[in-house]
Amino acid sequence: MQTAYLSDETDRRGETRVALGDSLIVGRTSDCGFVISDPSASRHHMEIITDDGVYRWRDLDSTNGVFVNEEKLTEGTLASGDRIRIGATVLLFEVRQADPLAENLAARLEQAAGGASPHEADVLLEAVYAVMNAVASDYDPCSLVDRILQTTMKAIGGQRGAVFFAGDGEELGPCPDCGHVHLIEDGRLTHTGTGGIQVSQTVARRVLRGGESVLLRDTGDGTSLETTASVLALELRSIICAPLRGKYGNLGILYIDTNRLGSPYTPAHMLLSTAVGNSAGLALENARMHQEILQKQRTDQEIEFAANIQEGFLVRTWPQDDPRYEVYAETRPAKVIGGDFYDFVRLASGKIGLLVGDVSGKGVPAALTMAQLLAEFRTHTAQDTPPLELVHLLNVSQSARAQRGVFCTLYYAVFDPADGTVVCVNAGHHPVLCVRKHGTEMVGPPTGPPIGIFADASWEEGRYHLDPGDAILMYTDGIVEARGTTTSHGIDKKPEEFGLQALRQLAEDLRDESPEVLVREILRDVFRYTEPMTPHDDCTLLSLRYCG
Numbered sequence: 283m284q285t286a287y288l289s290d291e292t293d294r295r296g297e298t299r300v301a302l303g304d305s306l307i308v309g310r311t312s313d314c315g316f317v318i319s320d321p322s323a324s325r326h327h328m329e330i331i332t333d334d335g336v337y338r339w340r341d342l343d344s345t346n347g348v349f350v351n352e353e354k355l356t357e358g359t360l361a362s363g364d365r366i367r368i369g370a371t372v373l374l375f376e377v378r379q380a381d382p383l384a385e386n387l388a389a390r391l392e393q394a395a396g397g398a399s400p401h402e403a404d405v406l407l408e409a410v411y412a413v414m415n416a417v418a419s420d421y422d423p424c425s426l427v428d429r430i431l432q433t434t435m436k437a438i439g440g441q442r443g444a445v446f447f448a449g450d451g452e453e454l455g456p457c458p459d460c461g462h463v464h465l466i467e468d469g470r471l472t473h474t475g476t477g478g479i480q481v482s483q484t485v486a487r488r489v490l491r492g493g494e495s496v497l498l499r500d501t502g503d504g505t506s507l508e509t510t511a512s513v514l515a516l517e518l519r520s521i522i523c524a525p526l527r528g529k530y531g532n533l534g535i536l537y538i539d540t541n542r543l544g545s546p547y548t549p550a551h552m553l554l555s556t557a558v559g560n561s562a563g564l565a566l567e568n569a570r571m572h573q574e575i576l577q578k579q580r581t582d583q584e585i586e587f588a589a590n591i592q593e594g595f596l597v598r599t600w601p602q603d604d605p606r607y608e609v610y611a612e613t614r615p616a617k618v619i620g621g622d623f624y625d626f627v628r629l630a631s632g633k634i635g636l637l638v639g640d641v642s643g644k645g646v647p648a649a650l651t652m653a654q655l656l657a658e659f660r661t662h663t664a665q666d667t668p669p670l671e672l673v674h675l676l677n678v679s680q681s682a683r684a685q686r687g688v689f690c691t692l693y694y695a696v697f698d699p700a701d702g703t704v705v706c707v708n709a710g711h712h713p714v715l716c717v718r719k720h721g722t723e724m725v726g727p728p729t730g731p732p733i734g735i736f737a738d739a740s741w742e743e744g745r746y747h748l749d750p751g752d753a754i755l756m757y758t759d760g761i762v763e764a765r766g767t768t769t770s771h772g773i774d775k776k777p778e779e780f781g782l783q784a785l786r787q788l789a790e791d792l793r794d795e796s797p798e799v800l801v802r803e804i805l806r807d808v809f810r811y812t813e814p815m816t817p818h819d820d821c822t823l824l825s826l827r828y829c830g
Contacts, residue, residue, distance in 0.1 A: 522538040523535055600798075715786060
């Protein structure tokens with residue numbers, strides 16, 4: 283079974299929502315089933331009729347017409363989600379399948395109302411639907427709590443009501459989003475501190491602990507309302523307390539009380555409050571999840587923006603105008619942004635500066651550190667600062683601003699294309715792999731710690747020579763520490779690292795290729811090795827071949 287509803291989207295309170303029934307007249311006069319106060323509306327503007335599951339409508343010769351999905355028509359059929367505009371008023375037409383829970387709730391409300399008038403039973407049921415509709419469309423947690431309170435208190439004629447959230451143990455806490463308790467007293471909505479409202483702690487903790495709603499009321503003989511110290515102190519006559527049920531437990535409670543004589547809350551009021559609590563708890567979880575999704579989207583956009591900035595720091599165009607050498611580099615971050623970096627600079631002396639580094643950690647902090655280091659590196663190389671002095675200056679500045687153990691390994695080499703001489707400083711990084719005609723060797727081992735750890739750290743310069751045809755390969759630990767698959771033929775095995783030996787063998791096999799081919803083939807082999815996963819750390823390679 284399905285039910286059609288018409289609601290006013292321009293009503294900011296979200297309270298104008300009517301079930302269709304067999305037929306419904308929309309217009310400006312009070313005898314219409316759906317009344318709108320828009321001055322453009324006629325007294326009887328349009329009619330909607332239910333015809334065996336089909337919803338037909340027609341214009342009742344209105345003055346200003348009817349627009350369905352912004353198309354002016356005189357009649358037609360409606361589908362769920364259609365929007366009807368009359369003047370400035372926009373009505374939403376919805377068709378929903380019958381909710382067994384709601385039907386059961388309606389029967390229970392009717393039973394709980396007992397001798398109440400049909401009007402009161404209708405008001406209570408309408409309030410439940412209003413709350414459910416409100417919580418289904420409000421994704422701001424604080425606004426959602428306010429609407430829950432306002433709708434519930436209006437429906438039951440409550441004197442004072444508040445929403446508390448579960449704190450540590452059985453303590454009642456404020457709203458986690460705004461830090462205040464949402465409170466309505468005598469129709470006035472306020473946000474107050476936890477000390478700004480006194481409630482029956484005994485009742486509240488009982489509901490929070492047990493998860494069942496409680497109704498207490500003074501029947502006149504003093505036997506129905508529990509005479510705890512808090513109840514007596516507050517001179518309360520009636521209390522309703524219902525849990526806010528979430529998917530994984532109680533988020534808090536909906537607490538309503540009164541000290542008025544002769545106006546006790548009824549079982550129907552408690553049932554409505556319970557229904558509200560059940561809906562509200564799930565809705566609050568959904569609202570918070572929605573906020574988390576939005577925050578993640580914003581964070582992802584910021585990370586993507588940071589990645590674009592980071593990529594802009596890296597060299598992408600390689601020189602083709604000097605036949606004495608070839609050079610190429612690539613980096614593949616493990617995440618959107620990483621901590622690996624490289625650089626290539628032409629020094630004023632005619633020599634070539636080559637840099638590869640790895641900032642500890644990943645993500646935005648590592649990317650920011652990398653950007654700072656590259657900016658400072660380029661400032662120093664523009665002044666042709668010697669390698670040892672340059673690393674010392676980078677270390678001093680990084681040590682001064684380093685926080686939470688952020689440090690950086692790096693290898694800086696100055697290559698002289700006139701004679702093949704290389705001067706290098708290695709700060710806690712892997713040695714360079716030198717690919718020669720008759721094999722490979724490791725050159726330029728670390729002579730001191732990574733930068734950013736000790737402000738007074740020291741290093742030594744290393745020197746080696748390249749013959750024409752020799753190449754150097756600078757790399758980060760993401761290459762040699764890339765892990766292979768943990769299963770083989772369905773049998774678990776210890777993941778093995780790609781390793782230095784495999785890197786050396788690949789470099790020897792590709793010794794006659796250009797630096798670009800060497801770098802790309804090694805990266806392809808590393809990523810193939812870790813399939814179906816990807817390397818867990820950033821992978822960076824820089825290669826220079828001396829052509830003589």
